[in-house]
Amino acid sequence: MVALLVHNQLSFGNPNGVVCHTGAGYPSNVMMNALVVSDLHGNERLYELLLRIVESWKISSVFITGDLAAGVSDATELSSAETDDASEAQRRFLKDFFIPLFGAFLTKNRQTSVYVITGNDDRRINEPLLRDFDDVMKNFHLANNRLVGFRDAQRIRSFFPGEVPRLDVVGYPYVPLGAGLLMDWVKHENRVGIVPAGMDPCLGIEQSGIRTVAPETSTIEDDLSDLSSYLAGRNGDSEVRYDPSRTIHLFHAPPYNTPLDRVAPQGRYEFLDLPDHVGSSEIRRFIEREQPYLVLCGHCHESVVLDGYRTRLGSTHCVNPGSQTHIDVLSLVQFDPYEPENMKHLFVNAG
Numbered sequence: 001m002v003a004l005l006v007h008n009q010l011s012f013g014n015p016n017g018v019v020c021h022t023g024a025g026y027p028s029n030v031m032m033n034a035l036v037v038s039d040l041h042g043n044e045r046l047y048e049l050l051l052r053i054v055e056s057w058k059i060s061s062v063f064i065t066g067d068l069a070a071g072v073s074d075a076t077e078l079s080s081a082e083t084d085d086a087s088e089a090q091r092r093f094l095k096d097f098f099i100p101l102f103g104a105f106l107t108k109n110r111q112t113s114v115y116v117i118t119g120n121d122d123r124r125i126n127e128p129l130l131r132d133f134d135d136v137m138k139n140f141h142l143a144n145n146r147l148v149g150f151r152d153a154q155r156i157r158s159f160f161p162g163e164v165p166r167l168d169v170v171g172y173p174y175v176p177l178g179a180g181l182l183m184d185w186v187k188h189e190n191r192v193g194i195v196p197a198g199m200d201p202c203l204g205i206e207q208s209g210i211r212t213v214a215p216e217t218s219t220i221e222d223d224l225s226d227l228s229s230y231l232a233g234r235n236g237d238s239e240v241r242y243d244p245s246r247t248i249h250l251f252h253a254p255p256y257n258t259p260l261d262r263v264a265p266q267g268r269y270e271f272l273d274l275p276d277h278v279g280s281s282e283i284r285r286f287i288e289r290e291q292p293y294l295v296l297c298g299h300c301h302e303s304v305v306l307d308g309y310r311t312r313l314g315s316t317h318c319v320n321p322g323s324q325t326h327i328d329v330l331s332l333v334q335f336d337p338y339e340p341e342n343m344k345h346l347f348v349n350a351g
Contacts, residue, residue: 260308
């Protein structure tokens with residue numbers, strides 16, 4: 001029996017509230033059969049707990065919005081050899097734990113699909129491992145810079161055509177500067193190139209930290225100004241069927257100046273007050289402009305405790321489940337992908 005903290009109330013067992021449907025059409029009050037988590041940072045106990053919950057609650061869709069593997073606590077101290085060792089440690093985690101764990105689970109649970117993006121602490125040199133796993137496991141989807149079909153909607157529509165929307169999933173793993181010294185998934189917000197307080201303004205992004213692959217030259221604004229063309233260019237597909245109003249968007253960075261990107265007060269750097277919000281202004285502009293179907297993000301672990309796990313920008317529901325991996329607590333949001341206003345946040349203790 002799993003103990004849960006749900007909206008500050010202790011409960012036990014399956015919180016789905018499963019609907020028994022006997023009519024001819026698809027039920028409008030469908031159970032909340034999707035979960036989102038983020039920033040598990042290689043915590044094996046939490047990954048195992050997550051999959052026990054998914055199986056027990058009969059969850060059909062799992063979203064993981066980045067920082068899959070453990071990071072490095074102080075990248076400023078790393079030599080090039082130690083950087084290689086850190087990349088190899090993440091590679092071993094993916095090869096020896098993450099992929100076998102999810103491979104066994106998804107082989108057994110064919111009706112469950114997992115959608116994943118990487119985060120700023122994930123070394124990009126290891127991305128091909130996840131792409132190869134995506135190729136052989138049809139219900140595992142690495143959504144980095146890709147549009148993939150939402151399998152749950154496809155499955156339901158085969159029985160109840162027209163009664164649920166056709167949905168897709170897209171992933172964008174990049175974050176703005178200021179999230180540490182690993183730069184594989186870091187871009188400038190825009191061509192202005194402003195750097196956060198505490199970083200040397202005379203250094204370009206290429207000289208500011210550690211990379212395991214060659215840098216890209218585009219900015220977050222460049223990519224999101226025409227996301228359809230960006231996806232087509234990245235995947236060599238001129239027929240990308242991207243419609244933001246029917247797409248679940250996975251971002252690692254949350255939108256700027258919302259409950260989802262609040263961090264603990266950071267004090268001052270010389271004569272400047274350091275910000276309490278560290279999300280992406282360009283991701284926020286994109287959401288306000290395009291009004292996507294649903295936004296799931298991560299990156300800011302403590303925002304769920306300091307402020308909240310959900311907000312709305314226009315008509316778009318935005319969610320950051322937060323992370324409490326440092327105390328072996330799984331922080332997750334359970335929701336209905338077809339009525340995304342129906343959701344709840346849960347802390348689940350792995351102890």
